[in-house]
Amino acid sequence: MTWVIPEEGFWDKPEISMVFFTAILTLNGLLLALSWSSFGKIYEIAARPQLAKFLRAKKLLQQYIFHVDFIHYTQVFALAMSSVALVACVAKEPPLAVSIDYISLLTIQRAAMVLCVSSSIYALRYALGAVRMMQDLVWHASDPKFAETPELTVHSGGNQR
Secondary structure, three states, X not given: OOOOOOXXXXXXXXXXXXXXXXXXHHHHHHHHHHHHHHHHHHHHHHOOHHHHHHHHXXXXXXXXXXXXXXXXXXXXXXXXXXXXXXXXXXXXXXXXXXXXXOOOHHHHHHHHHHHHHHHHHHHHXXXXXXXXXXXXXXXXXXXXXXXXXXXXXXXXXOEEO
């Protein structure tokens, strides 16, 4: 994708590329901020005594906690890559740490764009997973027979497993 974008007009004019990377940075910041409401609800529901007991018995509580942490880390990584790409798009020279003769500034900018866009898509995918996880837990917690039903099946995204 980055090699399709011509150097003239996007990479050599920071005022154009900066708008693109600022938009992605803003999107990643919003994703991170909005996901915290899902994270809070997931922790709130998973901490209910009956549901926590069920999740521990099915060895799912640790998986839910790991998944929330993983989603958070992917979103922070996407936010960091967006920041790096934003800085790279306005740079006039490669940083001293990578100022090797055979790595051009354009190559660094394109690599930063690839990391920025791909990590943002990955973070969005998992942010949607957090919403599905929250819906899964709400579904379990709202079951009126939850206290009397020791053998519930794991529900995921509307499908019974």
